[in-house]
Amino acid sequence: MTTGILIAGFGGQGVQFSGKQIAKTGMYEGKQVSFLSSYGPEMRGGTSNCSVIISDEEIGSPLVTTPDVLIAFNIASYDKFESKIKAGGILFADSTLIAKKSEREDITAYYIPATGLANENGLTGFANVIMLGYVMAVTGLFSYETFLGHMVESIPESKAALIEKNKKALEIGFNYKA
Amino acid sequence: MAKKVLMKGNEAIAEAAIKSGCRHYFGYPITPQTEIAEYMAKRMPKVGGLCLQAESEIAAINMVLGAASAGVRVMTSSSSPGISLKSEGISYIAGCDLPCLILNVQRGGPGLGGIQPAQSDYYQATKANGHGDMHLIVVAPASVQEMASLTGLAFDLGDKYRIPVMMLADGALGQMMEPVDFEGIGCETLPEKPWAACGHGGKRKHNVINSLFIQPEELERTVIERFERYKVIEENEVRYEEYMTEDADIVIVSYGITSRICKTAIANARKQGVKVGMLRPITLWPYPKAALRRLAETASQFLTVELNMGQMVDDVKLAIECKKPVSFFGRTGGMMPSTDEVTAEIMKLAKGGNN
Structure with missing residues (x-):
């Protein structure tokens, strides 16, 4: 099985971080993975996106143009990529920033007010981690433990204070019920 | 099993170079390969090496010439427009028989072009990356893992044959992250270089590194000698991967990132x-001519897929002496073909739509 994931949002929302964490977790779970971040003109315009592929087989093109899973963090990304999701695919949208609801019947859409939940819980800046927790719970793409373990590992000691916040954010997302 | 790490292609090359004993890096920033200089700037001081940002690409390649003359393992990296600037120095390095690694993380061209992945410097890399009768060994990785392993090979081949080696990558390979395992990459001891123009305490006759030969007889002799070495390289160092060619009626020829889409x-x-x-050349020079000739015996047609307007397609035609039809499919300017586009092209050929 091959899952192509496209993550998109504003620069600073943690799009690249999210993509790398997903790819790393896939790698530690013994899957083939690739991560390709946008470095083109769109990056210079303030939006950011990245392609992550998790597969049981050798990965061909690292570029995800028609995602199985789209994680959209802002309205511009939603508008640009919602129509590109493969039939049978999944949409995740941060409903604090994206007021629209998908009208497509051939995809499954999940909405979580990640930015709002982050702000309410003193976790401003952790909306991406809340989203990742939710994505994990819904898709079962990888295990909570592996993900948390390696995310904690990638936080340097000098930033140990962030560990608890990341854990809390991940939990909120994981336990979120729409 | 050694622990795999998730790395960008650019970073994997830099780390593999250090593991292979490269302690000198000279470069000048350009997208999409600047991570190499960034990585070298962080790591080189920690391993007793030198990372220097030169005032230009031209300065950087001439620093490579100097360091290689002194017998150390040295590399530079750039992307398409920057490689053009290095051309004169590359020819001097070839003329001086110096080993070094030159990395081209290709972007779309001509001119300043764009910053997205391309393979439009194939002609330049394999035919004339400088003036004069000369070749570089050209290696073309297709994954982050291979970028690391071919970096080690590039340094070894360069030293073995006293020839500059180019790694021809592209923006996608340079920027993408994949797991990489450094087990087996690198070396404990570096080869002796008795020809090097380095300090010797007056204990031997001094060595001269030079590419100027005013007497045509002498210049012809040095060029012919070098071409004899090229012949040995062509006989021994061709590398390629064959994928499902045993019963193939259509053989795709593609390298680098494009081969993965194929x-x-x-x-x-x-x-x-x-x-x-598919036949995937891993060395673009020397080119896997014999393997293609063999496949031309059984396949009915060939298709090259490249990120350009059709460059390597010429080498396929030459290799098989035009015995079978060779068609081309590609995107250029920084665009990458989708898997569906390539599949459609194969299906078109299969239904008799060739030429």
């Missing part, structure tokens, strides 16, 4: 009953 397209076309396979 692999998926081949799987799709096979599901629709088309016997298609």
Whole structure:
């Protein structure tokens, strides 16, 4: 099985971080993975996106143009990529920033007010981690433990204070019920 | 099993170079390869090496010439427009028989072009990356893992044959992250270089590194001698991967990032009953001519897929002496073909739409 994931949002929302964490977790779970971040003109315009592929087989093109899973963090990304999701695919949208609801019947859409939940819980800046927790719970793409373990590992000691916040954010997302 | 790490292609090359004993890096920033200089700037001081940002690409390649003359393992990296600037120095390095690694993380051209992945410097890399009768060994990785392993090979081959080696990558390979395992990459001891113009305490006759030969007889002799070495390289150092070619009616020829898209397209076309396979050159010079000639005996047609307007397609035609039809498919300017586009091209050829 091959899952192509496209993550998109504003620069600073943690799009690249999210993509790398997903790819790393896939790698530690013994899957083939690739991560390709946008470095083109769109990056210079303030939006950011990245392609992550998790597969049981050798990965061909690292570029995800028609995602199985789209994680959209802002309205511009939603508008640009919602129509590109493969039939049978999944949409995740941060409903604090994206007021629209998908009208497509051939995809499954999940909405979580990640930015709002982050702000309410003193976790401003952790909306991406809340989203990742939710994505994990819904898709079962990888295990909570592996993900948390390696995310904690990638936080340097000098930033140990962030560990608890990341854990809390991940939990909120994981336990979120729409 | 050694622990795999998730790295960008650019970073994997830099780390592999250090593991291979490279302690000198000279470069000048340009997208999409600047991570190499960034990585070298962080790591080189920690291993007693030198990372220097030169005032230009031209300065950087001439620093490489100097360091290689002194016998150390040295590399530079750039992207397409920057490689053009290095051309004069590359020819001097070839003329001086110096080993070094030159990395081109290709972007779209001509001119300043764009910053997205391309393979439009194939002609430049394989035919004339400088003036004069000369070749570089050109290696073309297709994954982050291979970027690391071919970096080690590039340094070894360069030293073995006293020849500059180019790694021809592209923006996608340079920027993408994949797991990489450094087990087996690198070396404990570096080869002796008795020809090097380095300090010797007056204990031997001094060595001269030079590419100027005013007497034509002498210049012809040095060029012919070098071409004899090129012949040995052509006989011994061709590398390629064959994928599902055993029963292939259509043989795709593709290298680097494009070959990966082709692999998926081949799987799709096979599901629709088309016997298609691929030969992926890993060395672009020397080129896998004999392998292609062999495949021309059994395949009915060839298709090259490249990120340009059709460059390597010429080498395929030459290799098989035009015995079978060779068609081309590609995107250029920084665009990458989708798997579906390549699959459609294969299906078109399978239905008799060649030429």
